[in-house]
Amino acid sequence: MKHPISEAVLQRFVAGRASRAESKAVVAHLIRGCPLCSRQLAALVHPGAPSGGYDSALDAFAEGFLDDLEDFEDMAARGLAGTPRPAGTSPRAPG
Numbered sequence: 001m002k003h004p005i006s007e008a009v010l011q012r013f014v015a016g017r018a019s020r021a022e023s024k025a026v027v028a029h030l031i032r033g034c035p036l037c038s039r040q041l042a043a044l045v046h047p048g049a050p051s052g053g054y055d056s057a058l059d060a061f062a063e064g065f066l067d068d069l070e071d072f073e074d075m076a077a078r079g080l081a082g083t084p085r086p087a088g089t090s091p092r093a094p095g
């Protein structure tokens with residue numbers, strides 16, 4: 001699998017500073033299920049997390065994250081991507 005996403009772009013994506021094109025590229029790549037980039041992204045989101053013995057937590061994270069990504073792709077398909085989601089309107093309850 002190709003990795004068109006550099007770590008710098010992933011970092012900007014996590015920080016919310018990626019351009020729309022970069023965000024789209026990251027999402028499009030992750031939606032294909034790249035485990036390496038998912039892991040890298042998880043490490044960026046949870047810095048300091050142990051790299052070993054963390055699989056179940058990572059799986060749980062990736063699962064919810066992929067849900068969000070599908071959401072995002074759906075929004076992108078309707079041309080709404082880039083519109084910030086107002087606080088407190090997350091489709092999933094925490095926990």
Ligand SMILES: [Zn+2]
Nearest residue numbers: 003034036037
């Ligand atoms: Zn990748």
